[in-house]
Amino acid sequence: MxxxxxxxxxxxxxxxxxxxxxxxxxxxxxxxxxxxxxxxxxxxxxxxxxxxxxxxxxxxxxxxxxxxxxxxxxxxxxxxxxxxxxxxxxxxxxxxxxxxxxxxxxxxxxxxxxxxxxxxxxxxxxxxxxxxxxxxxxxxxxxxxxxxxxxxxxxxxxxxxxxxxxxxxxxxxxxxxxxxxxxxxxxxxxxxxxxxxxxxxxxxxxxxxxxxxxxxxxxxxxxxxxVGVLDGPIGPVGRRIVVRRGGALRPRHGGLFVPEVGHEALGNTVPGGTVLGRVLAPDTLEEIDLMRAPYPRTAIMMVRSRISKVHPGEYAYILGDEDSGGPA
Ligand SMILES: [Zn+2]
Known part of the structure; x- marks a missing residue:
């Protein structure tokens, strides 16, 4: 029909x-x-x-x-x-x-x-x-x-x-x-x-x-x-975890963003305190912001994976607290 x-x-x-x-x-x-x-x-x-x-x-x-x-x-x-x-x-x-x-x-x-x-x-x-x-x-x-x-x-x-x-x-x-x-x-x-x-x-x-x-x-x-639109088996899906606490980590200052943690970290977990990236002043080249993993077990959900210009308050990372949830 x-x-x-x-x-x-x-x-x-x-x-x-x-x-x-x-x-x-x-x-x-x-x-x-x-x-x-x-x-x-x-x-x-x-x-x-x-x-x-x-x-x-x-x-x-x-x-x-x-x-x-x-x-x-x-x-x-x-x-x-x-x-x-x-x-x-x-x-x-x-x-x-x-x-x-x-x-x-x-x-x-x-x-x-x-x-x-x-x-x-x-x-x-x-x-x-x-x-x-x-x-x-x-x-x-x-x-x-x-x-x-x-x-x-x-x-x-x-x-x-x-x-x-x-x-x-x-x-x-x-x-x-x-x-x-x-x-x-x-x-x-x-x-x-x-x-x-x-x-x-x-x-x-x-x-x-x-x-x-x-x-x-x-x-x-x-x-x-x-939902029955396509035929075929769904197949196995990997392990999933739920996080209930998380959010964006935003640079306090703008400048040249240099990641320490990039594409390879996406979906993985890093220990609290891990350096994720830095913001450098593009003129004086001094480090003006240092971004670290905030949770004891920090799930990396978004990365700014290129050396790039950032404005203050833009997304640098989105991170989850792995201890706020558990296995799905
Ligand atoms: Zn969107």
Missing amino acids: AVTFLGEAIAEGEAKVVRVPVCRLASGAELTIAVHVLRGDGDGPAVGIVSAHHGEELFTTELMRRLRGMLLESRFRGTVLMVPCANPPSFEAGTRNTPIDMHNLNRVFPGDDAGWLTDKIAAAIWQHFVPAIDLLMDYHCGGVDTEIHYTYTTDPATPIGRRIHDLAMLGSARVLWETPGPAGSLAREVARREIPTVILEVGGGPSFGTDLMDQGLEAARRILRK
């Missing part, structure tokens, strides 16, 4: 790009959000997959391109609705936030079509894409100089919490971070509507050419098998 999205019928075995209108920009150009609607053969769930809420996260846009290619070569059931680039103005500018109003798209859901540009983008996604899905996979990653690998989870004490946790276990990362997540994020607001969600943090600019791309794709395959 065909499915209909925004008045467009998509027959079984067909794939179409349907554009969700947002508004006209000051240039006169029309801003739309492209949704790839891939209709499989036969009944099954409608799975929404989103990336690049944050425009510097192009690793996951490439991951979406590969995932789409894999699906189009497979037999699958149900419908997959993919948004490879949720925030086109921010992708164009290469900035985390939307350049025109400098708001963070992943903090303003469900949006407001009478609000700022970022609110309008969120409202377009919320009003047209969210009602069409039964499950959400939300991919995020690092930017040009950073890479990331963990999966968000929630307390499995409630039925929706259990479903979210079961999906998170199928993600690619060893570390699951149990946290309610920020208000206004798409995944949190969707989960409040009892739609299961999984937020997969995987990759970043320095991750191209590493196995993180394949790991991120394999996570999508496992989840799509779990």
Whole structure:
């Protein structure tokens, strides 16, 4: 049976790009959000997959391109609705936030079509894409100089919490971070509507050419098998740990960032006090910040793995306290 999205019928075995209108920009150009609607053969769930809420996260846009290619070569059931680039103005500018109003798209859901540009983008996604899905996979990653690998989870004490946790276990990362997540994020607001969600943090600019791309794709395959979109065994997943305490380690001062701990540490644990990186003044070359692992057993969830410029307060690392949780 065909499915209909925004008045467009998509027959079984067909794939179409349907554009969700947002508004006209000051240039006169029309801003739309492209949704790839891939209709499989036969009944099954409608799975929404989103990336690049944050425009510097192009690793996951490439991951979406590969995932789409894999699906189009497979037999699958149900419908997959993919948004490879949720925030086109921010992708164009290469900035985390939307350049025109400098708001963070992943903090303003469900949006407001009478609000700022970022609110309008969120409202377009919320009003047209969210009602069409039964499950959400939300991919995020690092930017040009950073890479990331963990999966968000929630307390499995409630039925929706259990479903979210079961999906998170199928993600690619060893570390699951149990946290309610920020208000206004798409995944949190969707989960409040009892739609299961999984937020997969995987990759970043320095991750191209590493196995993180394949790991991120394999996570999508496992989840799509779990919900019956793809056939085949889920296969074994490695050991997972849950952390309940964690957060970003941010440089107090800007300057030239020099990592001591990089890609190879991602997903691993280091002892408390380990030097992770330094900030040097670019003019005097003196060391002005020294960043150390804060927890006795510090899980490395995000690294700034390149020598790069940092501003004060930017992400340098995201770290978890391994003693705050336990085996998943
Ligand atoms: Zn993001």
